[in-house]
Amino acid sequence: MNGIWYYVIAFILIWILSLTFKKQLTNHGFEIEFPVIMWKTKRLRGFINGIANLSPKFWKWFMTIGLIICYGAMVLMTYTLIQSLSTIVEAPQVSIVLPGVDMPGSTIYVPFSYGLIGLATVIIVHEFSHGILARVEKINIKSIGLLLFAVLPGAFVEPDEEELKEASRLARLRVYTAGSMANITLALIAILICSAVSTMIIPNEFSEDGISISRVIEGSPADKVLKEGMIIESIDNKSVGSSNEYLNIVANTTPHQNLSIVTDQGEYVINLDKNPSNDTRGYIGIQATKHYELNKDVSAVWGNQLPWIWFSVAELFQWIFILNIGIGLFNLLPLKPLDGGHMFEILLSYKLKEETYKPIVKAVSIILAIIIVVSIIYSFL
Incomplete structure (x- = not known):
């Protein structure tokens, strides 16, 4: 069964149950307004405070460096998106990716289980990093929670908006940078682990023996x-x-x-x-991977099943890398309401008046949004 049907079935079941038991769920902290279900709590604020207080100087230093990296990534991503217009008809560079679903026009297929775990890491480190830097900058957190947009899961950390507005521009930049910088950092850690497993462990325990078909499209x-x-x-x-x-x-x-x-x-x-x-x-219409045989000396010690787990470890961290780097960089586009849009607006505010930079940010956001939407449409066609 095409993976899209799992999402359709989940969507129907979730919304039938949530609307049927809306009153009871509301009494337990849920907010249900189609197409969004939110659950808020204050319980994890102490956990975020604890991490923020471990070393406030380190967090500020790390995110200050992150500003340079993220603004550089913003320029690169914007240039790449504009350049993609030249190939938009033959090979669109932007498409929607859903774990377990063959999306029309997408050259990337994300396995269902690895994709869900990878997306969970993206959301958790992104949102918690926003919260950590908010507390480092003495901005209170109103709530933390989970959300469901139609059928797609997410999470959020809600800082006090008034305190965020009153904070210095550098403080706000660090808060907005924190999410993508955390994703980029996790992506680097994941690719190092994946590379170590793929180049140091697997070649020592297995011998390459041809090509096997891992997926038929x-x-x-x-x-x-x-x-x-x-x-x-x-x-x-x-x-x-x-x-x-x-x-x-x-x-x-x-x-x-x-x-x-x-x-x-x-x-x-x-x-x-x-x-x-x-x-x-x-x-x-196939995806092929290297076919391996387990070395006899390894099987004599560890058996014929256990060593194969290394392939799952390598693939999991590969998808953690891909999803964190992809979503983290996309979030840096100078397009509101993305974090990159807020960062772009704050940067312009250093030299321009509000009546000048606000229209600029709005115009850039509209242009980039049009490019993304058109690219997605072309990928489907």
């Missing part, structure tokens, strides 16, 4: 022909013994080419389609 030429778990032995009579050999063969395919693929379960002929990212190349 629904509606692609390979759909209902190839299956997940098949090991590819050769393509068009060319041996596939490593990932490099596989990539070289696939890179030289063309649309509408008949491709002979020999697997451990038989031989199949597939008529290729146009590649969504490059219409001059052929498109099979």
